[in-house]
Amino acid sequence: MPQTLDAVAVRGWCALCLDALGRDREAIDAINVYPVADGDTGTNLYLTMESAAQAVEAVFAAYPEPPVYAGVPDLADVVRAMAHGALIGARGNSGTILAQLLRGMADVLQDGGGLASALARAASAAYLAVAHPVEGTVLTVAAAAAEAARSAGTAPAEVAQAAYAGARDALDATPSQLAALGRAGVVDAGGRGLVTVLGALVQALSGEVPAARREAPVPVPMDDCPAQAQAAGPAFEVIYLLEADDAAVDRLRARLDRLGESLVVVGGDGLWNVHVHVDDAGAAVEAGVEAGRPHRIRITHFEQRALPEPPREQVQRAVVAVVPGEGLAGLCARAGALAVLARPGEPPASGELVEAIRRAHAREVVLLPNDAELRHTAAAAVEQARAEGIRVALIPTRAAVQGIAALAVHAPERRFDEDVVAMTSAAGATRHAELAVAERQSWTMAGVCQAGDVLGLIDGDVVVIGQDLSATARTVLDRMLAAGGELVTLIVSADAPAGLADQLETHVGKAHLAVDTVVYEGGRQGVPLLIGVE
DSSP: OOOOSSHHHHHHHHHHHHHHHHHHHHHHHHTOOSSOOOSOHHHHHHHHHHHHHHHHHHHHHTSOOTTTOOOOOOHHHHHHHHHHHHHHHOOHHHHHHHHHHHHHHHHHHTTTOOHHHHHHHHHHHHHHHBSSOOTTSHHHHHHHHHHHHHTSOSSHHHHHHHHHHHHHHHHHHHHHHOHHHHHHTOOOHHHHHHHHHHHHHHHHHHSOOOOOOOOOOOOOOSSSSOHHHHSOOOSEEEEEEEEOOHHHHHHHHHHHHHHEEEEEEEEETTEEEEEEEESOHHHHHHHHHHHSEEEEEEEEEHHHHHSOOOOOOOEEEEEEEEESSHHHHHHHHHTTEEEEEOBTTBOOOHHHHHHHHHHTOEEEEEEEOOSGGGHHHHHHHHHHHHHTTOEEEEOOOOSHHHHHHHHHTOOTTSOHHHHHHHHHHHHHTOEEEEEEEOSSOEEETTEEEOTTOEEEEETTEEEEEESOHHHHHHHHHHHHHTTOOSEEEEEEETTSOTTHHHHHHHHHHHHSTTOEEEEEEEESOSSSEEEEEO
C-alpha cells in the first residue's frame, strides 16, 4: 500500500537504505575507481547512512510508546535529524556528497515541499558543494533523478519510482562520460550507491522492492599493480567537522582549492563537513583552524589504505577491543588483540566494528566494546558478522579496565565457549571508575556540580565531587577498596597532571595493604583517569 511521505516513512527509508547499502557495500567498493581507486565508496556510504539512521532513531526514542503517548515526531524534526546525522557522520568523498543530498532534501521537506522539489534541491546543493563538479559521477546521477522526478505525478511513490528509473539510466551512461570509468569498464561507484539509496526510498513509499539493475562483472586489472599505484594524485585524504561562519568557510574553500583537489564542503548554520585530497595534510588542518574550530579530524594516507594486505592464513580465534586512547591500543596489540580507537565524542559505528571483525581474519572472534553506550552498536555489528559466517561472542564490557581484565585471562588454546566464559567472569569481577572534569553546571547523584569540578564516577554514577584530581581519585579508590579488592588498575591520560599515578600508587600501598597496583599509559583519552578494582 502506498505510503505518505511522513516521519514514519523517513524512518523506514533510513532503515531500508542501511540494509540495502549493507548488502551492496562490497560490490560498490569493488568498482570504486574515481576520484581515487581506494575501494571504500560503499563502506563510506554505509557509515554515513548509519549515522543518519541513528539520529532519526534518537528522535523517535524521545516519544514514549502507547498507551502513555501514541504520537510520532513531526516530519520536519525527523528530516532535520537525518541531515544532521549524515553531516556529522559523513565519510569520504561519497559520504560527504550523500550528506549534502540529504540536507538539500531536508531543507524542502521540513518546509512542506514535495518530494520532486526536494530531489531537485538535493541535486543543486550537491553541485554547489563540490569545488569542481565532474559529469559521469554521482552528481550526474542525482541530477538525472531530479529531472525524472519532475515529470512524474504528485504521489510520493510515483515520484520516487521515476527518480529511481532516471538514476538507473544515468548510472548506466557514466562510463561514456568519464574516461576513468570507461577504461575500467565500470559505472560510477558513488552513483551506484545513490541508486541503492533511491531504491530504498521506492520500497519505503510503495512497499515494493524495485527491480534490480543488472550488474556488469567487475573487471580484472590488466597488470599486477594496484589501481591506486597506477594513478598519480595527492597523498592524503583530510576530513573534519568545522564550526565556522559562512564568510570564513568561503575563504577556506578558496584556500583548500589551491592546496588540493576533490574538495567538497557541505553543511550550513555554523557547522560544516570538509573533505579534501592534499599532499600537505597539516596545511589543510591549519586552514580549518584559521577558519574556525575543526574537530573529528581524520587523515588517511591513500597508499596505506589502498595497498592490499598480503594473503595470510585465517587464524582460529581473535579478540577485537574498543579502546579510548592510543596507549591502550598499543597494550591491546601486545596482548594479541585488534584495537578500534574511540576518540572523545566519536564512538565507532557498527560498520567500523564489522570491518575490524573482518580484519581480524579469524573463524572465532570475541568483541569487547568497553563502553556501556556501545551495547546496541556492538550487538548490531555482531549480528552482521554472524550473517557472514563468523562465529562472534559479545562480552558486554562497560569500561576499558574490564576489557583489560578479560584480555588478561584470554587463552586461545581453550574451547571457544570456555574462553568466553572465563573472559566474561573476569570482566564482571572488575569494578570500574573514572575521574572526569565537569563541563557545565548540572545535577548529579552526589549533588550539584559546577563547570571545572572534578567528578568521581563509580560504575557510571557520580559519587564524589571535588576540586583536586588526586584527592578526588584517592576518595574514589578508598570507597571502592572498602568493599575488598586485590588489584587496582590505573589508566592515566597523557593530559593528567605529572606524578598522579605515583601519588595514587603510594596511597594504595599505605592505606590498603596487600593490594597491588598496575599503571598503564592511556595516551590522549576522554577522561584524565580510569580505575579498575579486581
